[in-house]
Amino acid sequence: MQTYLQQFSSEMAALSTQTLRSLVQVRRGGRGIGSGGVWRSDGWIVTNAHVVTDWGGRGNRQGRIADDLKIGLADGRELPGRVIALDAENDLAAVQVDAQNLPAFALGDSQSLQPGQMVWALGFPWGIHGGATIGTVIGVGSRVGDLDSGGRDLLAASLHLRPGHSGGPMVDAQGRLVGINSMMNGPDVGIAVPISIAKRFFDEVEQKLRAAQSSNVTYV
Numbered sequence: 001m002q003t004y005l006q007q008f009s010s011e012m013a014a015l016s017t018q019t020l021r022s023l024v025q026v027r028r029g030g031r032g033i034g035s036g037g038v039w040r041s042d043g044w045i046v047t048n049a050h051v052v053t054d055w056g057g058r059g060n061r062q063g064r065i066a067d068d069l070k071i072g073l074a075d076g077r078e079l080p081g082r083v084i085a086l087d088a089e090n091d092l093a094a095v096q097v098d099a100q101n102l103p104a105f106a107l108g109d110s111q112s113l114q115p116g117q118m119v120w121a122l123g124f125p126w127g128i129h130g131g132a133t134i135g136t137v138i139g140v141g142s143r144v145g146d147l148d149s150g151g152r153d154l155l156a157a158s159l160h161l162r163p164g165h166s167g168g169p170m171v172d173a174q175g176r177l178v179g180i181n182s183m184m185n186g187p188d189v190g191i192a193v194p195i196s197i198a199k200r201f202f203d204e205v206e207q208k209l210r211a212a213q214s215s216n217v218t219y220v
Contacts, residue, residue, distance in 0.1 A: 035168030047167030108176030110194035123168030135159025
């Protein structure tokens with residue numbers, strides 16, 4: 001049993017080291033306000049809409065987008081971040097930094113997750129660098145127990161999220177991105193945006209950007 005626990009501990013430490021390379025901190029006005037993950041190696045970052053706006057809640061599209069965002073990379077650099085797209089309904093934001101060859105997360109499959117599977121939530125809880133919390137999947141979908149999802153899909157896990165985890169990655173046991181940390185539901189349930197929703201969001205962003213470039217219209 002001791003050998004197994006030591007092996008498990010070593011594997012989890014290696015996984016944490018691997019995933020932390022793709023974790024970023026989102027700062028505003030000189031203070032940390034949330035987390036994010038490298039979506040594309042050419043400087044695209046995924047985080048929550050409520051992290052980068054003065055957000056009034058899900059469905060509120062009137063929040064002012066922050067104009068003083070700084071993105072702290074794992075290599076120690078802090079770069080200006082520009083919000084290029086928002087999905088307030090699903091609490092997602094795409095942020096761009098001027099950087100290349102960043103270590104992007106491998107994407108997992110949130111729809112194949114089963115209750116009891118292990119997941120990790122990474123971020124900067126209370127400003128602590130790379131704070132990780134581990135738990136198991138409760139469920140994925142628009143109906144997870146008594147949670148009020150408002151008709152949207154959610155990923156619920158039995159783990160603790162704290163201020164600073166918002167926008168950070170939720171990964172599976174292979175280190176693949178399966179969700180974007182969003183909120184707590186009581187003391188013991190962490191809620192994330194499933195990666196299937198994030199993939200759809202970024203696909204739409206890319207399509208609109210390509211269309212804007214071809215028509216000489218700027219998409220913000």
